[in-house]
Structures are given as C-alpha cells and as structure tokens.
Amino acid sequence: MLFSTGKSFLARFSLNISRNAKPIGLIANYCQVASALRPKKAKSTRKEAQYFSDAKRIRAIGGKGGDGCVSFLQLWCNERAGPDGGDGGHGGHVVFQASNDVRNFNHVGSVLKAEEGEPGSSKDCHGKNAKHSVIKVPIGTVIRNAQGQIVGDLGQADLMFVAARGGAGGKGNRFFTTDKETSPKVSEYGPRGEDLSYTLELRSMADVGLIGYPNAGKSTLLNALTRAKPKVAPYAFTTLRPHLGTVQYDDHVQLTIADLPGLVPDAHRNKGLGIQFLKHAERCTLLLFVLDASAPEPWTHYEQLMHELRQFGGRLASRPQLVVANKLDVEEGQNNFEELQRRLQNPVLGISAKMGHNLGQLLNSIRRGYDRHKDQPQESS
Amino acid sequence: MLKARNVCLLSRRWKSGAKKRWNVLQNKKNNCDRALENFDDFYGSVYGTRWKNMRAALLTRHKYVALVNNFGDTEQTCAMLESDGAINMKSLINLAQDRVKDSTETVPEQGKSRHEIESKLDALLRKQQEREVASIYPSSPEDGSSAPLPLELKFDNVEEDQPEQVNNPFKQSLTKALEEDVKLDEHRLVDPQFGTGGLYEYMPAHSIKGMEDWVAESEHYKYYQTSADFPLAIEPEPSFHYPEHLSLYTYEMGNCSDFKGPKKCMTGVLSHFMMDGASTLPPLFLQVKPGERVLDACASPGGKSLLMLQTLHLDHLVCNDIQESRLNKLRKVMQEYLFDYKERWAGKRLILSQSDARNLDQYEQFDKILVDVPCTTDRHVLNEQDNNIFKPTRIKERLRIPELQAGILANCLRLLRPGGSLVYSTCSLSPIQNDGVVHMALQKVFTEYGITTTIKDLSRHTALFSDVFKFEHPKGLKYGQMVVPYLPANFGPMYFSKITRNV
Numbered sequence: 111m112l113f114s115t116g117k118s119f120l121a122r123f124s125l126n127i128s129r130n131a132k133p134i135g136l137i138a139n140y141c142q143v144a145s146a147l148r149p150k151k152a153k154s155t156r157k158e159a160q161y162f163s164d165a166k167r168i169r170a171i172g173g174k175g176g177d178g179c180v181s182f183l184q185l186w187c188n189e190r191a192g193p194d195g196g197d198g199g200h201g202g203h204v205v206f207q208a209s210n211d212v213r214n215f216n217h218v219g220s221v222l223k224a225e226e227g228e229p230g231s232s233k234d235c236h237g238k239n240a241k242h243s244v245i246k247v248p249i250g251t252v253i254r255n256a257q258g259q260i261v262g263d264l265g266q267a268d269l270m271f272v273a274a275r276g277g278a279g280g281k282g283n284r285f286f287t288t289d290k291e292t293s294p295k296v297s298e299y300g301p302r303g304e305d306l307s308y309t310l311e312l313r314s315m316a317d318v319g320l321i322g323y324p325n326a327g328k329s330t331l332l333n334a335l336t337r338a339k340p341k342v343a344p345y346a347f348t349t350l351r352p353h354l355g356t357v358q359y360d361d362h363v364q365l366t367i368a369d370l371p372g373l374v375p376d377a378h379r380n381k382g383l384g385i386q387f388l389k390h391a392e393r394c395t396l397l398l399f400v401l402d403a404s405a406p407e408p409w410t411h412y413e414q415l416m417h418e419l420r421q422f423g424g425r426l427a428s429r430p431q432l433v434v435a436n437k438l439d440v441e442e443g444q445n446n447f448e449e450l451q452r453r454l455q456n457p458v459l460g461i462s463a464k465m466g467h468n469l470g471q472l473l474n475s476i477r478r479g480y481d482r483h484k485d486q487p488q489e490s491s
Numbered sequence: 492m493l494k495a496r497n498v499c500l501l502s503r504r505w506k507s508g509a510k511k512r513w514n515v516l517q518n519k520k521n522n523c524d525r526a527l528e529n530f531d532d533f534y535g536s537v538y539g540t541r542w543k544n545m546r547a548a549l550l551t552r553h554k555y556v557a558l559v560n561n562f563g564d565t566e567q568t569c570a571m572l573e574s575d576g577a578i579n580m581k582s583l584i585n586l587a588q589d590r591v592k593d594s595t596e597t598v599p600e601q602g603k604s605r606h607e608i609e610s611k612l613d614a615l616l617r618k619q620q621e622r623e624v625a626s627i628y629p630s631s632p633e634d635g636s637s638a639p640l641p642l643e644l645k646f647d648n649v650e651e652d653q654p655e656q657v658n659n660p661f662k663q664s665l666t667k668a669l670e671e672d673v674k675l676d677e678h679r680l681v682d683p684q685f686g687t688g689g690l691y692e693y694m695p696a697h698s699i700k701g702m703e704d705w706v707a708e709s710e711h712y713k714y715y716q717t718s719a720d721f722p723l724a725i726e727p728e729p730s731f732h733y734p735e736h737l738s739l740y741t742y743e744m745g746n747c748s749d750f751k752g753p754k755k756c757m758t759g760v761l762s763h764f765m766m767d768g769a770s771t772l773p774p775l776f777l778q779v780k781p782g783e784r785v786l787d788a789c790a791s792p793g794g795k796s797l798l799m800l801q802t803l804h805l806d807h808l809v810c811n812d813i814q815e816s817r818l819n820k821l822r823k824v825m826q827e828y829l830f831d832y833k834e835r836w837a838g839k840r841l842i843l844s845q846s847d848a849r850n851l852d853q854y855e856q857f858d859k860i861l862v863d864v865p866c867t868t869d870r871h872v873l874n875e876q877d878n879n880i881f882k883p884t885r886i887k888e889r890l891r892i893p894e895l896q897a898g899i900l901a902n903c904l905r906l907l908r909p910g911g912s913l914v915y916s917t918c919s920l921s922p923i924q925n926d927g928v929v930h931m932a933l934q935k936v937f938t939e940y941g942i943t944t945t946i947k948d949l950s951r952h953t954a955l956f957s958d959v960f961k962f963e964h965p966k967g968l969k970y971g972q973m974v975v976p977y978l979p980a981n982f983g984p985m986y987f988s989k990i991t992r993n994v
Contacts, residue, residue: 260675298697
C-alpha cells in the first residue's frame with residue numbers, strides 16, 4: 111500500500127501536505143514570507159528540450175556597395191547629351207539593438223550578412239540603398255571583438271552597435287565630369303563591407319543558478335520546481351546547455367532558476383568545458399549548491415566547487431549562496447547528512463528532488479536569500 | 492539632316508589643317524621635354540639645390556676617356572695622346588695613393604643621413620598620389636559638399652582578402668574583463684536619443700572602373716624600401732689594384748678638349764676606344780684576376796667588356812645581351828679591336844650568348860659578374876629623341892623598370908659562385924633604380940633561395956679617383972657609390988655597387 115507506484119504515492123503525499131498544512135500555512139504566509147505557487151498549467155508536451163543561449167560567437171558581414179554606372183545620354187534632339195551614369199546604393203550595416211523583446215541569443219544566427227546595395231543605372235538613376243540588418247539582443251549584452259576586448263556594452267534599451275559597416279555606393283561617371291573632362295568613362299566599384307567576428311555575452315541570465323558536480327540531480331530539481339523540461343538521465347554531463355525555469359510566488363514575484371552543466375575539478379583550466387560552464391554560473395545572482403549526499407564524501411564536493419569559483423573570477427565566490435543536500439531518499443544520503451551538517455558552516459537543507467521531499471522549504475529559503483540580497487546595496491555589476 | 496551637317500563640319504575642319512596651327516605646334520612636347528620635366532620634379536626633390544648643377548651638366552656635351560688598345564701600337568698611341576695633353580689615369584692614381592699614405596683620412600660613416608632620402612621619397616610618393624587623385628576626381632563639386640578624396644587609387648577590382656584576425660580564446664570571466672579589457676568603440680555605438688549619425692558611415696570606395704590599363708606613377712616610387720629583413724653586412728673593400736697594362740687617358744678637370752679619332756694600326760685594329768669615363772669604374776672595381784670566369788650580363792655596346800679584355804687578365808668571358816642587333820654591335824667592336832678575334836677569341840675565350848639575363852641558368856659557375864642593367868639612361872634621354880624611354884608609348888616599361896633590374900640582379904646573384912663578386916651599375920641618378928633595386932634583389936635572393944651577401948664599401952678607393960670624377964657624398968647612398976655629372980668633369984651619371992656572395 112505505501113510502496114505502490116510513484117505517481118499515486120506522490121499524489122497522495124501532496125494531498126496530505128495540503129490538507130495538514132493548510133491552516134498553519136495561512137498563518138505563516140500572513141506573518142513570514144510569500145509562498146511559492148504551484149504552476150497552473152501542465153508541463154509542455156513538446157519533445158525537444160528548450161535550452162538557453164547566453165553566449166554566441168557570430169561573424170558579421172556588411173553589404174557590398176553598388177557599382178557606379180558608365181552611361182551616356184542619347185536624346186531625340188541631342189544624340190550626345192553627356193554622361194548620365196548614376197551612383198550605386200550603399201550596402202547595409204549589421205546592427206545589434208538592445209531590446210526587451212528577447213531574452214537570449216537563440217534567434218541570432220552564426221553568420222549575419224546584410225543586403226547589398228543596388229548598382230546605378232542610366233539617366234542619373236542612383237541605386238537603391240540596402241536596408242540595415244537589425245538584430246535584437248537582450249538589454250545588458252556585452253560585445254567582444256576577436257581579440258577579446260569589450261567593444262560594446264548595450265546597457266539600456268534601444269542602444270545600437272554597428273557590428274559591420276556596409277560599403278558605400280560607387281560613383282557613376284556623372285560624378286567625374288569636370289570642365290576639362292566632359293565625357294569621363296570612369297566610375298567607381300562599390301567596396302565590400304566589413305567582415306568581422308564578435309562574441310556576444312549576456313550579462314545577467316537568471317536569479318538562481320544550480321551549481322554542482324555532474325550527476326548531482328540538478329536537472330531533476332529544476333524539473334520538480336518549475337515547468338521546465340531539462341533532460342533527466344543517470345549519467346554525468348546529461349546537461350550541456352543551461353535551461354531556465356520560472357517560479358511564481360503569491361506576491362506576484364517571479365524568480366528564474368537556471369540549471370547549469372556540472373563542474374568537475376580543474377574546471378577553471380577548461381577541463382570538461384569548464385570555462386564555458388563557469389561563465390554560465392557568472393550570469394546568475396544567487397548560487398544554489400546541489401550536493402549529492404549519496405556520494406562518498408559530499409563535503410569535499412562543496413570545497414572543490416568553491417575552489418573552482420575562486421580561481422575563475424574574484425567576485426564569483428562572493429555571490430550569495432545556498433547549500434542543498436540532494437538524494438536523501440537513498441540510505442547513504444541519510445547517513446551522510448548529519449556529517450555534512452556538522453562539517454559545513456553554512457546551513458544545509460536536505461531534500462530529495464526525485465521524491466519531492468522538503469521542496470517547499472527550499473523555495474522559502476530561495477525567496478528569503480533573494481530578498482536578503484535585494485535589500486543589500488548593489489555591489490557587483 | 493543633322494548628320495549631313497556634321498559631315499560638312501568635319502570636312503571643313505579637316506580642310507583647315509588643325510594639326511599645323513601655331514598654338515598646337517608651340518605647345519608640343521617631345522620626349523626630351525617630358526624627360527626634363529620628370530627629372531626636374533623627381534631629382535629636384537631628391538637632390539635639392541644640387542640638381543641645378545647636375546641639370547646643366549647633363550644638358551652639356553659629354554666628356555670622354557680614351558682606352559688604349561693593347562692589341563695595337565700601344566707606345567705610339569700613348570705618345571700621341573700625351574702630346575695632346577692627356578694624362579694617364581694610372582699616374583693620377585699613383586699620386587693619389589702616395590697622398591693617401593701620407594695622411595690617413597677618416598672615411599665618413601655611411602648611412603648616417605639615410606633617413607633624409609627616405610623622407611624625401613615618402614613625401615614625393617604622397618605628393619604624386621595626391622596629384623593622381625586630383626587628376627581623376629573633380630574638385631569643388633556643384634553641390635559644394637567637399638567629400639574626402641581617397642588617399643590612394645586602385646585600378647583593378649581585385650578584392651584583397653582581409654587578413655584573418657587572431658582568434659585567441661579569452662578565458663577571463665566577464666566581471667574581470669569588464670574591469671580590465673573595456674575598450675568601447677564609440678564609433679560603432681549608436682544611441683538613438685543623441686541621433687543616428689553613426690548609421691550613415693560606410694566603407695569608402697577606392698577602386699576605379701574603366702582605367703584598368705592605366706599605370707600610376709606612384710607605383711614607381713614604392714620600389715624604394717628600407718626595411719632590412721634579411722642579414723645585411725657592409726664591409727670595406729680590403730684592397731684595390733689598378734691593372735698594370737691598362738692605359739686610360741683623360742684630360743684634367745676643367746679641360747673639355749676632344750680626342751682625335753681612332754686610327755688603324757699596323758695589325759689592322761683601331762688604336763683607342765672612346766667611352767664614358769665613369770663606365771670604366773665598374774670593370775675596374777670588379778678586380779678581375781687571371782684564371783677567373785667572368786660574365787657580362789648586359790654587355791652591349793661592349794665598352795666594359797673591352798676594358799676587361801684590355802687588362803690582359805681575362806681568360807674566359809661570356810657576353811650576354813637580349814637582342815641580336817646589340818650582339819652584332821658588340822661583335823663588330825670586338826672585331827675592330829682584337830686582331831685575332833676569329834682565331835683565338837670567338838667561341839673559345841669570348842662567348843656571345845643571346846638571352847634574357849633573367850633566364851640564364853648556369854648557376855654558381857662564374858667568379859665575377861658585371862651587371863650593367865637597362866635603366867633610364869638619364870643623359871641619353873635628355874639629349875636624344877630616338878630610343879627615348881620617355882616616349883608616351885613606353886610609360887609602362889619605364890615605370891616597371893625596377894622590377895626588370897631587380898630580376899636581372901637576383902638571377903645574376905644565383906649565377907655567382909660562393910665567394911665570388913658582382914658589380915651592379917646603372918646610368919641613372921634615381922635612388923629607386925640604384926639602392927632600391929639592390930635592396931629588392933638582396934631581399935628576393937634571401938627569401939627565395941637563402942643566399943646571403945656582403946656589400947663591399949668602395950668609399951676608400953673611390954677617393955683615389957677624386958681628381959678625375961666627382962662622386963656623390965657617401966651619406967646619400969646606402970649600398971654603393973655614384974659619379975654625378977659635374978661641369979668641369981662631365982662624366983656619368985654612373986652608380987655602381989659591389990656585392991660578394993657569402994660561402
């Protein structure tokens with residue numbers, strides 16, 4: 111009876127929670143902190159995982175300018191009416207514009223090419239200027255060039271960065287007419303646009319970042335807390351790209367939680383895509399350490415993770431933190447939990463993401479940590 | 492109706508004879524005028540106030556040197572020349588050597604003011620480029636907007652590949668990079684609140700369509716490069732020996748008398764050969780010794796080859812030239828001055844070869860090489876209309892002559908045996924054809940074939956000839972020495988540089 115299928119057990123357990131805790135919850139909500147609301151909608155039925163792109167390497171190519179025209183006008187009454195070649199049109203720029211409409215770089219392609227200007231034609235007709243290729247990026251995007259230097263910081267709405275300039279239109283032979291040379295046969299070729307490489311980086315990605323060793327249960331935790339659907343599998347590095355989920359509280363505050371790929375020892379030396387994964391952690395405000403309590407010595411995992419954060423960047427280790435011991439439904443997890451609480455200075459919360467144990471307490475702790483960080487003056491970024 | 496009227500107009504215009512109008516004839520420029528105009532602009536910038544004296548000397552009659560034929564009546568010819576007042580150059584050199592032994596002079600260091608030549612040529616290049624841009628682009632357009640003109644024109648639509656940027660993987664965190672590596676590009680950031688002017692900046696056009704066969708004059712001035720990215724050593728020449736049997740007669744400085752014409756000797760050859768005095772210096776400084784194989788890469792008309800033969804040190808000489816008519820002229824000179832040309836010299840000790848000097852393939856076989864490359868021949872183009880390189884149809888050939896010269900010199904350096912010597916000479920005052928070509932050739936043989944060379948400094952030995960010639964100050968030259976035109980001693984111009992191939 112107690113050990114029937116997981117679904118029914120979970121349903122009965124949640125029902126028990128709601129029935130027993132309802133009067134106490136009402137009193138607690140009124141005088142303590144906001145409670146996390148359950149999502150009203152069911153999980154999405156889409157098969158593929160929707161990852162979050164917070165850094166992108168692009169190549170921007172400006173449009174070529176149109177060529178100038180060599181032409182001489184012939185009329186009915188004046189068969190040698192002089193030069194009338196038109197100028198070419200300008201090529202388009204590649205422009206990044208900061209906007210609130212987008213949140214990540216999923217929509218930005220790897221090669222961004224602007225349109226070419228049209229060439230000039232006879233009867234002094236200038237070529238058509240090409241439209242600029244405007245790509246919307248989130249507010250707070252930092253643009254690096256190929257040498258790694260920061261050349262753009264789109265920190266406010268509608269700020270634009272011209273990534274690649276287009277070529278100017280070439281002049282037709284009408285432009286080259288002088289008093290001495292009344293019939294020039296020269297014109298200009300339209301030059302090619304700039305061809306440059308950039309790296310777009312997002313300054314801020316999520317409010318909470320789940321940091322831990324590979325196979326510690328971070329994706330399972332995100333799956334349990336939010337409606338996001340990261341891939342869950344019992345092998346290391348199941349997650350290679352960050353996934354985001356949103357938790358809504360009853361005072362209309364939404365917090366985003368990012369499931370980050372796992373960090374291994376020597377990640378700051380780019381072992382196991384470590385640099386890339388540490389950059390994901392840098393874009394989160396609150397760091398939630400997910401420790402595998404069923405591992406042999408989970409307290410050494412915490413020390414190793416702190417070492418990686420310190421080696422990567424000076425300020426990353428001073429972010430507000432929460433420590434969570436996962437997999438308490440296993441017997442080894444429960445045995446290690448007392449030792450873990452004794453060794454770490456920070457308070458450790460024991461949960462089971464798979465079974466759903468103690469998740470309400472976790473959401474309350476997240477909200478409390480976020481509010482405490484919000485009340486402090488903004489020191490970093 | 493209109494076309495018939497045009498025909499009438501044309502016939503009337505032809506009838507009047509427009510090509511013979513007085514203003515057309517008055518303003519007509521011939522080849523010498525074009526050459527003089529070019530030299531006034533170019534050499535006036537390079538040589539400054541000294542160009543006026545050189546100009547006067549170039550336009551005045553040439554001064555000659557008589558080379559006595561050792562295969563004829565040597566004693567009688569020498570006696571005749573001395574009775575006319577000529578002086579043997581050997582005695583002048585002996586006097587100069589005695590004077591040098593008494594007082595040891597310090598030769599001024601070379602290359603001290605080399606930057607003056609570089610800055611002058613850079614200024615000349617920039618001025619020439621501005622002139623070319625101004626000749627094509629209209630000035631002060633009708634709308635009054637003065638668009639910035641391109642600094643340099645291109646006449647082909649070959650798109651240069653942009654150099655690939657260095658993709659160094661940056662491993663710093665974002666917060667650390669925001670503190671250290673921020674170099675915001677203000678020209679690319681556009682804030683709509685303060686205007687969208689940054690969106691109207693485009694890449695400028697600089698390629699001209701329709702003038703693909705037009706050769707820019709500024710390309711000629713780019714041949715002078717000074718970045719030495721090959722091992723370069725300049726050493727003084729240790730010794731100089733005037734040949735014992737050579738007799739060169741000249742008048743003293745300021746004397747512009749003429750020599751008598753050559754006469755036939757008892758052996759049937761002519762008594763002496765008239766040549767430019769400065770042309771004797773490259774064969775003399777080549778220092779040919781008995782038993783050496785010698786190549787004269789551009790031999791015609793044969794004065795330098797004949798001088799080397801007159802030293803009586805030569806066992807094997809190869810004379811090369813590109814055209815058969817020039818080789819025929821050389822052969823005629825040899826027949827006139829060597830009485831046993833057909834029996835002993837032709838095909839055995841004197842070999843005539845007709846080929847391009849850039850295509851000679853007898854690599855590392857010659858001990859001494861004399862390279863008298865084709866050049867602008869400054870004195871000839873100012874005085875003669877025929878065979879003038881400043882003809883309008885030969886502009887491309889003239890502007891690209893440093894490439895030809897560098898190709899010939901580079902190939903001759905490959906023909907040289909390791910340890911052998913080469914003398915490069917031109918009849919031009921242009922630094923581009925003199926030091927510029929030597930630099931190009933040395934760089935080419937080092938980068939392509941790994942050949943290293945040593946420049947021999949001849950300044951100490953050219954001082955021996957200062958009673959006869961006027962030399963350019965060593966400060967203005969980098970790799971060689973130059974005889975400049977001078978009214979009392981109207982020889983030259985002749986630039987020569989001695990290069991030794993390292994082992």
